[in-house]
Amino acid sequence: MSQVAGRQQYAAHVALTLRQRNRLSAIHRIMDTAIDLFDQRGYSGVTIEEIAAASGVSPRTFYRYFGTKEGLFTADPYAAVGVDLYTDQLDLDDLPGSLRRVIALIGAPEGEDHTAWRGMRYVMEEPSVRAAVYASLDREADRLTALLRERGAGPAKARVTARAYWFGVYFGSLEQWHLDGRTRPVLDYVDEALTVLTGQA
Amino acid sequence: MSQVAGRQQYAAHVALTLRQRNRLSAIHRIMDTAIDLFDQRGYSGVTIEEIAAASGVSPRTFYRYFGTKEGLFTADPYAAVGVDLYTDQLDLDDLPGSLRRVIALIGAPEGEDHTAWRGMRYVMEEPSVRAAVYASLDREADRLTALLRERGAGPAKARVTARAYWFGVYFGSLEQWHLDGRTRPVLDYVDEALTVLTGQA
DNA sequence: CAGCAAACTGGCAGCAACTGTCAATAAGGC
DNA sequence: GCCTTATTGACAGTTGCTGCCAGTTTGCTG
Structure with a gap:
């Protein structure tokens, strides 16, 4: 996040x-x-x-x-x-909802000049920055994997799910949104991406 | 790959x-x-x-x-x-099969000392190496996204699918396999991971 | 086979990211 | 208002990485 x-x-x-x-x-x-x-x-x-x-x-x-x-x-x-914004929003029984809350919490998507999103360009376009962000996603995916395993998920399911969410849905949505010029709301992209994973229209 | x-x-x-x-x-x-x-x-x-x-x-x-x-x-x-081992194995109508072929082609998993797999330890455990590998996965996911789009897939579906496969299934399987001490064959892990995505047992 | 253009290599100089160390300074408990 | 402790600044040094150019090797062509 x-x-x-x-x-x-x-x-x-x-x-x-x-x-x-x-x-x-x-x-x-x-x-x-x-x-x-x-x-x-x-x-x-x-x-x-x-x-x-x-x-x-x-x-x-x-x-x-x-x-x-x-x-x-x-x-x-x-x-x-000591503020952990992510964990507060996490509900292991509702990953799609958790992801939507995290995105919504980061900031209002409207307003190109919103200070929170000024760095997005470099995250997407500067290779070394992108790599560093991937390392963050990696850590988050690891955390989520561990949590899912505690809840009884098998190793494969936990690991693949966590990675698909962070790398596929989360980052993928932000990237698509960025590539489209940040016109439509981010949450639209997240919803679209989520249906790909969960399979329901 | x-x-x-x-x-x-x-x-x-x-x-x-x-x-x-x-x-x-x-x-x-x-x-x-x-x-x-x-x-x-x-x-x-x-x-x-x-x-x-x-x-x-x-x-x-x-x-x-x-x-x-x-x-x-x-x-x-x-x-x-000029040898592109990856594209030769790719079948857009059968991503799971393509992935299995790529993994199988990289080398026989048996034999801890197989020269091809000596570097795996550093890929998994050395942060900067891991980051560099992620950058590679990123490029591959981009390629796959473009190919899926050419085949008529929507942007969200193409992007999420490509990323879920490379980051989730491919890398996730290798990581789990590595964490388990490389005892069972890699392809077992790939199959397990694939069922998580495709949903069928 | 000789000769030439192109590709390749090595050495040098230099920039910038990053780290260890230690003295100086500012904050917060008493 | 002192004294402990956390935080900062300055310095020097290492390493990854790049531009440049001159020397060498390769492989094509007449």
Whole structure:
């Protein structure tokens, strides 16, 4: 989820210490600054040193926050604060519904300039970023596989289902939506994709 | 296909020029040497400079052949010779059968030491290698999506199906097989995974 | 078989991503 | 207001990767 559009403003209702608030605002500032620069000069045309300088932070700190350059797109600011948006929405008996809720929660699809979706272009078009997002999907699929197994699903069923949902339906829907120019609502694409898997029209 | 175990001996029946033969043997030599070194000191414990030196090749040439360090695991030696093993096996009206043929063709699963499967460990366990393999799957899924669309499938159906097959069934099966210690035949896992998608027991 | 164009290789220089270390600084409990 | 502890910045160093050019090998052609 957050790996594709992980820069949100929800969940401000958690009590945060000053350090955490500073950290969080720095993270958001760096993310915005970075995408501004990318929009100007392209992803590979911007160095981390530049991003750090423009954000008023040392390069070393950038790495502490994001780990890698691609981490800008996969880091979930709220994970550091202990908020797990994904698990809250998960219902193992209703994966389609869970997926719809996660997508809906990420942000309103209308509005090309919605800050949450500005990074989508790079996720889809920049190979290294795309690869990093896939690694996130991989981890999520692993988590889901384990949960399904706890519920009694066989290894094959659990693994294939989890991967089909995350890589096929989730990412596939977002990609198709992006390729179509983001005109129709994302949820339409998700619904279409879900019927392919579940088989019912 | 080849991205997971792309170091085979099949297709020696193609007429090759001296340059191509030299290139091919160098590629195989480098791959073998590299995995030997990895087995000794771990993936990140070996530098490309060392691999090149041990293979009797300049580092620059390594990059010309493989592009990246992970390219060792995703490069298909036979693509350079114009052999497309995948397309030959593809039947759009029988994706399950196509997948079984591709897996069967990669190599006999028996024999832990079969040279084709030595790299599997790194594909599964080394994050950067895994990511590179995912990028390969991504490309294959794209190809398959386009082919399915040409056959009249809708965008959602084509995209979700292609991704579910490559990421879910193909990679999922190999992973499960690897996790289980490579005891039962791979094709058993593929069959199990296929029934999850197609729905029939 | 000689000669030539093309492909290939190696070495060098350089950039940028990333990491370990340690001193300096800021935050939060007492 | 102090003292512990987490967080940051600066520095130096390693490694993956690329552009460039000169030297060599290959394989076609007259």
